[in-house]
Every structure is written in structure tokens, then in C-alpha cells.
Amino acid sequence: MTTRRKVLLGLAGAGGAAIAGGTIYSSFANDDEDSGSGSDIVLNIGGDWPFAVPTAKQAKADPNVKALSEALGAWQDDNPGVRLKKITVKIWEQKHLVTAISGGSGPAMFPGLVVGNWNGGATKVAFQQGLAADITDLVKKYKFDDKIADFAKPQWEGWPVNGKLYCMPDSFNAGNGIYYRRDLVAKKGLKEPGLGWTWDDLRTLVAGLTTDRMKGAAFQKWGMNWPLVAQGWGLLTRVPAPSQKWHWKYDYTTHAALWTEFIELYRGMIYKDKSAFSDSTLMDGEVTAAFTQGRAALFGNNIGFFFGDPDTDNTLPNMAKRMDKPIGELVGFVPHPVGKTGYYGASSPFMGVTSFSPDLSEEALDKAVSLQNFLTYGKGYVIRKQALWNETKNLQKVYTDPTPINGMTQIEGIKGDMAEAWGPEIVKAAEISAGLSTLPDEGAYIPAEKDAGPPNTPVEDMHSHWAFEKGKVDIRADLKKLTDTHNQQAKGFTSSVDKADFAAGAEKYYAAVTEFWQEKAPDFVSEVLEPWLADVVKPSLEA
Numbered sequence: 001m002t003t004r005r006k007v008l009l010g011l012a013g014a015g016g017a018a019i020a021g022g023t024i025y026s027s028f029a030n031d032d033e034d035s036g037s038g039s040d041i042v043l044n045i046g047g048d049w050p051f052a053v054p055t056a057k058q059a060k061a062d063p064n065v066k067a068l069s070e071a072l073g074a075w076q077d078d079n080p081g082v083r084l085k086k087i088t089v090k091i092w093e094q095k096h097l098v099t100a101i102s103g104g105s106g107p108a109m110f111p112g113l114v115v116g117n118w119n120g121g122a123t124k125v126a127f128q129q130g131l132a133a134d135i136t137d138l139v140k141k142y143k144f145d146d147k148i149a150d151f152a153k154p155q156w157e158g159w160p161v162n163g164k165l166y167c168m169p170d171s172f173n174a175g176n177g178i179y180y181r182r183d184l185v186a187k188k189g190l191k192e193p194g195l196g197w198t199w200d201d202l203r204t205l206v207a208g209l210t211t212d213r214m215k216g217a218a219f220q221k222w223g224m225n226w227p228l229v230a231q232g233w234g235l236l237t238r239v240p241a242p243s244q245k246w247h248w249k250y251d252y253t254t255h256a257a258l259w260t261e262f263i264e265l266y267r268g269m270i271y272k273d274k275s276a277f278s279d280s281t282l283m284d285g286e287v288t289a290a291f292t293q294g295r296a297a298l299f300g301n302n303i304g305f306f307f308g309d310p311d312t313d314n315t316l317p318n319m320a321k322r323m324d325k326p327i328g329e330l331v332g333f334v335p336h337p338v339g340k341t342g343y344y345g346a347s348s349p350f351m352g353v354t355s356f357s358p359d360l361s362e363e364a365l366d367k368a369v370s371l372q373n374f375l376t377y378g379k380g381y382v383i384r385k386q387a388l389w390n391e392t393k394n395l396q397k398v399y400t401d402p403t404p405i406n407g408m409t410q411i412e413g414i415k416g417d418m419a420e421a422w423g424p425e426i427v428k429a430a431e432i433s434a435g436l437s438t439l440p441d442e443g444a445y446i447p448a449e450k451d452a453g454p455p456n457t458p459v460e461d462m463h464s465h466w467a468f469e470k471g472k473v474d475i476r477a478d479l480k481k482l483t484d485t486h487n488q489q490a491k492g493f494t495s496s497v498d499k500a501d502f503a504a505g506a507e508k509y510y511a512a513v514t515e516f517w518q519e520k521a522p523d524f525v526s527e528v529l530e531p532w533l534a535d536v537v538k539p540s541l542e543a
Helices: 004-014 056-061 063-078 094-102 112-116 120-131 136-141 150-156 182-187 199-209 225-229 256-272 284-292 303-307 316-323 362-376 379-392 418-422 424-434 457-468 475-490 499-520 522-542
Strands: 041-046 082-087 109-111 168-173 176-181 238-240 248-250 298-302 331-335 350-356
Touching: 041 109, 041 362, 056 063, 063 362, 063 379, 094 112, 094 120, 109 112, 109 362, 112 120, 112 350, 136 362, 150 168, 150 350, 168 362, 176 182, 176 199, 176 303, 182 199, 182 331, 199 256, 199 298, 225 256, 238 499, 238 522, 248 475, 256 457, 256 475, 284 298, 284 316, 298 303, 303 316, 303 331, 303 424, 316 331, 331 424, 350 362, 362 379, 418 424, 457 475, 499 522
Parallel strands: 041 082
Antiparallel strands: 109 350, 168 350, 176 298, 176 331, 238 248
16 A cells, blocks of 8 residues: 555655645645545644654755654554645744734644743733643543653643643753853863852853954843843742732832842943843844854853754754864853852753644644644654664764653664763753752742733843943833833733632742742842742732
8 A cells, every 4th residue: 555655755765846835745635545534634834843844855855854754654644634734934933923823824733832932821821811722631632641751740740721731741951051162161271160150150251261253152132131030030020919900019129239230240241341242133043153153152042952953054063063073072061150149040941832723623633732742752753763863873863852751762773872972971961951950830829810911021121221222221220110110011900810819829839939949049048038028028918
């Protein structure tokens, strides 16, 4: 019997086209084996996620695409009548994705955290607003609870919203941190960063790495956020206020001295030391390119950037290949610097999730979940890895994830492991990063709101002002203005959560926060957290 997979591979070998009108496998829509399936199901795939819809021409030229084609073909064999169609949507930009979903033209599946702008609480609000399909029954059907690796299970437990699930786990990121040129640090006799280093240490390192031709660091447009988060910005600037219509108020002035110190530190690297650069357009790709092209000696991002394709420009493995050095000797990775009292909120590992279009029919939704399950946990994952190995015999192309959500750290038929592919230094860095405990999840204690509340735009605008205003800035006045603006906006919102339930949940949440940081950073608890809870949070909860 001729299957879609065989036909696809035959076309790939002949250099033919397996795509028509933007739809992969459309040439198979009239296969005899589809005759009893009724009308075709079309799953729209947005941009390059969770994969770029391949053509046979691409499969012939690129082993990665060929491996994907093999996996998709195998899934199609078991799911006749389903077609995948590429659509144009900026899947990584919240506004564009939300607009597409709201208008009924969104992708069948999408990275769930984007609809909440990478904030877990805001993402759950978006789910309740109807921006993702309820897949509770499908989570049980495909048994995701049993499939995810043990190290990721604690985070998965925090995703239900009022007993329902609007996403499936698709990845586990081992954490965020700082990449640096290890070879240059050694050459200049500088101190190599390690776990527990501070932002003052980073500033010293960045200055020491700066030359006439290379800046010490390149930061994305949101880089200002990192030193603030390291001091507890996200925790200490929101105060529970169940007596108000909207059960939160915003306070950027209580710790004004702390925020001012680290805003000035960040600005000092750019405008005083002239050791770092950033602007309002710099994204992940631009700062990574600055690093790989030798224009910056340090940048920040998640540890997944270690594991790029060695044959693709502006990836770290490609830089090592071009410079003919082992990547572990050339590049180092370390979690973000901690705050003054040990807080480390910028580096925690996190789970990636896939959500699905709320406009899919019941059958189409099942097929979409089935496909992502097949590629993430099922035979599709193994097929892709084996095909890459057979085609390239390159372990770096096979082992691209140091903490696979499915726990598959060894694939049958593939010789070698992660350490052999990347070197022990990188594996150790991943283990250290992944070993950082995840911060307590507010959503696990406080019932989810049905409305996202006031937007974070004032904060984002102020961060941009602090980062890119070249002249003198009055930070304390800005913090007062930000507090007033955010609280004024909050007056236009009403919480959907009962006051008593909110207060009870808040008390449990802050008790969990205190317990967590008492173990991880006792100085933060005694010097910052406990005084704030006593002087600010407790009176607000009791009001």
C-alpha cells in the first residue's frame, strides 16, 4: 500500500512540490484511503510554530525539514483527511496573535504564554476570556499527566483554571541567564561569573570585556527589567487590596531607593561606562547576532540558545564552528545575577505550553492535540531524532534540548549523549540552571480573575524611558507618576473574585512566598519581605 509518507519522501527525492495553495499534503486530498473520511479537516499553522510547514524542495535541501516531513507523514498515515495549511500571523507578538484568534483567523495551535505576554496569571485570564479551547478531556485522553518528565510535573500542576485545562505541556526551559565569552574572560584575566554573582559583578565584567571594537554587552529592549526583577520588582510592586473594586493596588514608591539604585546601575553601563548597548528595537535575534559576530561579549537569554543548529548563521554552535573551537571553551552560561539580598526571580526555569484555537470543531481540536502529542511525546519525536541522526550523524543536531519535556534523553539507535554532543561544561550549566527552584505561583493560591485588569503598558513605557532617555531622568518622580497612573487605571476594573476568597488566597500565597525565600534567601526575607508584609500588605488585607 502506498502511504502519504512514501509519496512525500518520493517527491522529496525527486525535488517535486508537495505543497499547493500553501497547504502541505494537499496533493493527497483525493487518495482512495480518504474517501470515507468526509470533508477534510484543515489545521492552520502559524508562521514557524510549532513547525514551519515544509515543502518537498525544502526537505531535499535540509535534514531538519526532511526529518519533520517523515514525522508528519507518519502522523498523516494514521489521520487521513487532515491537511496542514500555513497562514501568516505574528505568532510571537501578543497583540497580533490575540487579534487573529479573536477574529477567528488564528492558528490551530499556538504558544499559550504569548496570549498573556509571557505572564502566567495574565495567560490564565486570557484562557477564561475564550482565547483558547478547553482541552480538559483531551488532556485525560492523551494522558499528558503520565507523559511529562518528573522534573516538569510541579509546574504542570499549576496550570488548571477553575478545574479546567486550556493548554498542554510542550517544553521545559531550563532557565534564563547570561551568555559570556569564556575565552575572552580568561584572556583578560577577569573573574568568571558563577552562581550567586551580583549585578555589581556583572557591571564590572562588562566594563572589563569592553574594547574599541567590542562592547561588553548587548541587551534586548527589555533588558532594564532584569536588574529590577532581581530585586523583587514583580513581587513588591503589587499590593493585595480586597477592599477595592479591583483587588490589587500598585506601589512603586515604597522601595524607591532600591529601584533607583538598580535603574542607575543599568543606565550607568550604557551611558556612563559605555560598556553596553541597547535600543528600543533590539530583540533576541539582534543581540545574539551581536554576540556571534563579535560586536558584544555578553548577552542575556534562555539556555536554549546554546543548542542552535551549527549550520545556521548567528547561532552559538555556528560561531564555535567558524572559530574552530569547542563551544564549551568559547561560551559560558550562568544564571542571572541575584539581587542585593539573594532574590533571583529572573532565572527560574519555566514550562512552555501549547494552546489551541477556540474555533476548532470537536474533531479538528482532537486532531490538533493529537498532532502536537505525536510530535512532542509520541513516535513523531523519535522519528525526527532518528532521521536527523541517520542523515547527519551529528549529535548536536539531535540533542537540541537539555531538559526534554518527555524525558527522552536517549533515543534508540543513536550513539552518544548530550555531554558528548556539547561538552560537559554546557551540560553542567544546564543542570545548574534547571536546578533553581521555581518561585511560588500566585495562581495556585489566588483564584484567577476573568479580566486581566489594567494593562502593563505604563510599566513598559517607563522601563523604556529609563533605558533609552539619554539625558537626566528623575527616577523618584517617575516612580510616583507610575504609581498614580497604574492605580488610576485600576479604578476602571472590577475583580470577579469574591473578596473573602481573594484575601484568604493572598494570605496563603504570601505564606508560601515567605517559606520559599526563607530557605533560598533568608536575608531577603528579614531585610525586605517581612517588613513589607507587616507594614504594607497586612494593613491592606485588613482594611
